[in-house]
Amino acid sequence: MEKLIKVKGMNRRRRAEKVFYWMMLALPLLQFCVFYIVVNFNSILLSFQTIETDISGGGYIYSWVGFENFAEVIRLCLNEYELVCSFGNSMMAYGIGLVFGTAPALLFSFYIYKKYPLGGFFKIVLFLPSLISAVAMVLIFKYFVENAYPAIMETLFNMKVEGLLANPDTTFATVIIYGVWLGFGGGILMYLGAMNSISESVVEAAHLDGITPMKEFFKITLPLIWPTLVTFLVTGIAGIFTNQLSLFTFFQDKANKSYYTYGYYMFLHTKAGMTEYPHVASMGLLMTIIVAPITLLARYLLEKFGPSVD
Amino acid sequence: MKKLAKSLLAIVLAVMMVVSLGACNRDPNAVGGETIITSKTQLYVSNFNGGYGDEWLQKLKARFEEEYKDTSFEEGKTGVQVLIDNAKDTGSAISTTISGSRNQVFFTEGVYYYDFVNQGLVADITDIVTEDLGKFGEAGVTIEDKFLPQQKGFYKTTAGKYFGVPHYSAYYGIMYDVDLFEEKRFYFAADNKVDAATTPYNTAINNGNNGFIFERDDVRSNGPDGKPGTFDDGLPATYEEFFILCDYIQGAGCTPICWTGEHRQGYVQWFCQALAVDYEGLEQMLINYNFTGTAKNLVKSIGSDGTVTFEQPKAITNANGYEFYKSAGRYYALDFYQKLTSNTSYYHSKSFNATQSHMMAQQEFLFSKPEAVSPIAMLHEGIWWENEAKDAFADIAAQFGDEYGRNSRRIGMMPLPKATKDKVGETFTVLDTHNSLGFINANCEPDELALAKLFLQYANTNESIVEYTVTTNTPKALQYTMGETDLAKMSYFGRSVWNIRENCDIVYPFSTNPIFVNNQQALSYNSMFESTINGTTFNQIADDLRGTRSDRKTSKDYFMGIIAKYNKSWWEASFSKWFN
Numbered sequence: 001m002e003k004l005i006k007v008k009g010m011n012r013r014r015r016a017e018k019v020f021y022w023m024m025l026a027l028p029l030l031q032f033c034v035f036y037i038v039v040n041f042n043s044i045l046l047s048f049q050t051i052e053t054d055i056s057g058g059g060y061i062y063s064w065v066g067f068e069n070f071a072e073v074i075r076l077c078l079n080e081y082e083l084v085c086s087f088g089n090s091m092m093a094y095g096i097g098l099v100f101g102t103a104p105a106l107l108f109s110f111y112i113y114k115k116y117p118l119g120g121f122f123k124i125v126l127f128l129p130s131l132i133s134a135v136a137m138v139l140i141f142k143y144f145v146e147n148a149y150p151a152i153m154e155t156l157f158n159m160k161v162e163g164l165l166a167n168p169d170t171t172f173a174t175v176i177i178y179g180v181w182l183g184f185g186g187g188i189l190m191y192l193g194a195m196n197s198i199s200e201s202v203v204e205a206a207h208l209d210g211i212t213p214m215k216e217f218f219k220i221t222l223p224l225i226w227p228t229l230v231t232f233l234v235t236g237i238a239g240i241f242t243n244q245l246s247l248f249t250f251f252q253d254k255a256n257k258s259y260y261t262y263g264y265y266m267f268l269h270t271k272a273g274m275t276e277y278p279h280v281a282s283m284g285l286l287m288t289i290i291v292a293p294i295t296l297l298a299r300y301l302l303e304k305f306g307p308s309v310d
Numbered sequence: 311m312k313k314l315a316k317s318l319l320a321i322v323l324a325v326m327m328v329v330s331l332g333a334c335n336r337d338p339n340a341v342g343g344e345t346i347i348t349s350k351t352q353l354y355v356s357n358f359n360g361g362y363g364d365e366w367l368q369k370l371k372a373r374f375e376e377e378y379k380d381t382s383f384e385e386g387k388t389g390v391q392v393l394i395d396n397a398k399d400t401g402s403a404i405s406t407t408i409s410g411s412r413n414q415v416f417f418t419e420g421v422y423y424y425d426f427v428n429q430g431l432v433a434d435i436t437d438i439v440t441e442d443l444g445k446f447g448e449a450g451v452t453i454e455d456k457f458l459p460q461q462k463g464f465y466k467t468t469a470g471k472y473f474g475v476p477h478y479s480a481y482y483g484i485m486y487d488v489d490l491f492e493e494k495r496f497y498f499a500a501d502n503k504v505d506a507a508t509t510p511y512n513t514a515i516n517n518g519n520n521g522f523i524f525e526r527d528d529v530r531s532n533g534p535d536g537k538p539g540t541f542d543d544g545l546p547a548t549y550e551e552f553f554i555l556c557d558y559i560q561g562a563g564c565t566p567i568c569w570t571g572e573h574r575q576g577y578v579q580w581f582c583q584a585l586a587v588d589y590e591g592l593e594q595m596l597i598n599y600n601f602t603g604t605a606k607n608l609v610k611s612i613g614s615d616g617t618v619t620f621e622q623p624k625a626i627t628n629a630n631g632y633e634f635y636k637s638a639g640r641y642y643a644l645d646f647y648q649k650l651t652s653n654t655s656y657y658h659s660k661s662f663n664a665t666q667s668h669m670m671a672q673q674e675f676l677f678s679k680p681e682a683v684s685p686i687a688m689l690h691e692g693i694w695w696e697n698e699a700k701d702a703f704a705d706i707a708a709q710f711g712d713e714y715g716r717n718s719r720r721i722g723m724m725p726l727p728k729a730t731k732d733k734v735g736e737t738f739t740v741l742d743t744h745n746s747l748g749f750i751n752a753n754c755e756p757d758e759l760a761l762a763k764l765f766l767q768y769a770n771t772n773e774s775i776v777e778y779t780v781t782t783n784t785p786k787a788l789q790y791t792m793g794e795t796d797l798a799k800m801s802y803f804g805r806s807v808w809n810i811r812e813n814c815d816i817v818y819p820f821s822t823n824p825i826f827v828n829n830q831q832a833l834s835y836n837s838m839f840e841s842t843i844n845g846t847t848f849n850q851i852a853d854d855l856r857g858t859r860s861d862r863k864t865s866k867d868y869f870m871g872i873i874a875k876y877n878k879s880w881w882e883a884s885f886s887k888w889f890n
Binding site (some may be wrong): 052053054055056057059060072081082139142143145146147162165166168180190251254256257258271272273274277278283 | 576
């Protein structure tokens, strides 16, 4: 009898736990269904249609056009100047972010993790851009490159120069530098978190064997945080086609066409109204088809050939 | 200790989160700082609180509430309380939020009308647009009567319905400091050897003073309108005269012109657009939207000295609409801008600085004269700038005296000069750029809808329109008159804008041509200044044509690149389905 009561009690508790669990999950699941599944399903449907305006005010005219939108998108990607530039700019943004963003972020994270001098200061300063609103950050950055930089050059070097954004020869590079600087904070935080979870006993043992800091980084730290790094690298690849490079924050819809990225192009065309939605939807779907296998392949290769913990 | 610190930190963070989440919760008893009066019916109005501000709406609200203080709009309540939401949302932002918004009436800009109509976002207001306004003391007049023909043709759907009422006007141009012009005598002199009444262009260019008056009382030239005794007398009649003026201004120790460096791409493009529109005139500009008519200014070739040779007039249809991109207005505008920026002393040093916002440029313009540091003679802006700068006017009056205040200082809108002498005398033409509209949320409950319609109707009575004009010193985008008493209440600038409106042709960028309706943003005149030169597309007039850059594009090359980009293949690939 006692056992039966105990079993019943446990079942009741388990049921209560399950109810609580599903209640907690219900809203996120609903949001996922509505804002991810439904939205993407609608987007897929849109990519096979066109939308025209009806001047009787009776609503839009939707027409099924098969793969016409995709053919048009491919034609534009190969011929339209801003889309041709977008390919190069999107790749370049990722590459520069990888070389000048991820690598230094790892080194800075290691520096902070090892509690070297001014580590705390670097942690705050490098993470600050991620905390401040993007518009405010761009404004601060603009004031520096447009006003402070020319003043510094004139005061220190007696050179009269234009602001880095006012000078078309340096505008794009300035925007790229801003993007790299902005991306630092998030990466440092994640890598630092991963490094802090490394067992101290492993590190101590390595120190007892006389390991140098550089060797420690490459032989112990990097392999142990490799899964975190892979996550960042893989999501970075997935984000190539959506990265706007903060162009809208800098220039609103007036960015130089040679600076365009796919993300910026698609954002501008979404703003243009409902008749543009099918065009953007088909472009998005096409890019998903291209980037999804690349992302999976990259993850496979990074996991297979990356440094092993052993 | 560490545990305590962690707990304390967790508590602090939780409190911060709760506080910030609490900020999201709208206090149901307060809107825009105003407490809700439960004995009255509430009407929620959204206003794009940009350059035109909300003072006009506050006045409208006060009158409306007074007018209907004893009227019951719902059981148990008497009177109405208008609650203003001054969110700065344009049409594209509102289109995504309106269906869940409690705001019932909207006044905003950037509205692609048929996008709103076809998504069912806006209420049918045909009844109030076509209703006689007799109950407001305007018997025999409807709101529809106040629409211009071009507006009627666009806003009235083919089903005969209206869903919005045009709101404010928005033109770009050159604003000039009349006080400075008078003080320094920056006016061209009339050639007294020619009859001003019969000779549109009559500037005495060779009078020994570069064509400028010697004394304030000297007879001034006819100006761009080619008529003596009008408000533009003495102002530059041609582009050539404008640059002579710039040299003269600069020689007098002043800065000719400034504009915002932060938004220079947009503002320079709108400036070139304004010049091009004035060149083309109303009839030709409408071809740009309707793709019907005969194009008369198509460029055949441009000589090395900039002389334009024209093609024979050509009929424009849906199938050959691309031909219109050869029209000379754009070329002359681009050439004007290139010349303007070919001399750094013509424009303010911060006109290319990305931190120089439009409001900073306004302040530089206003403060430069009393501060006597190279006073700026002209400002490129839109007509709303004066209302937008009202705080700057207040500051400057407080610092330097009332003569610099908004209602004392004389700043005017300059009718743009003409590209060539033969164009002097043609009507000044402006483009209304902002697609500003007043409309009602389709999600209103029936009793809310009745009140919202009443308010929108009330906002478009003559009294309200005149009050709007006096308050903002800008005109509504409707047909109406202003009495002398009302004009006297406006600032010098406001009267100058009204004067221009009464004497110019206005182009509204509307058309029911399916090519235009389905591609409004892509075909907006402002968008069509992109150029392809040697396979590279340029869309930054402000920088690409900047005269002082060593790698600048010439205006001729840029114009030919516009023709190359907007060519037959592109037109057919983009719009062939609407050719029939």
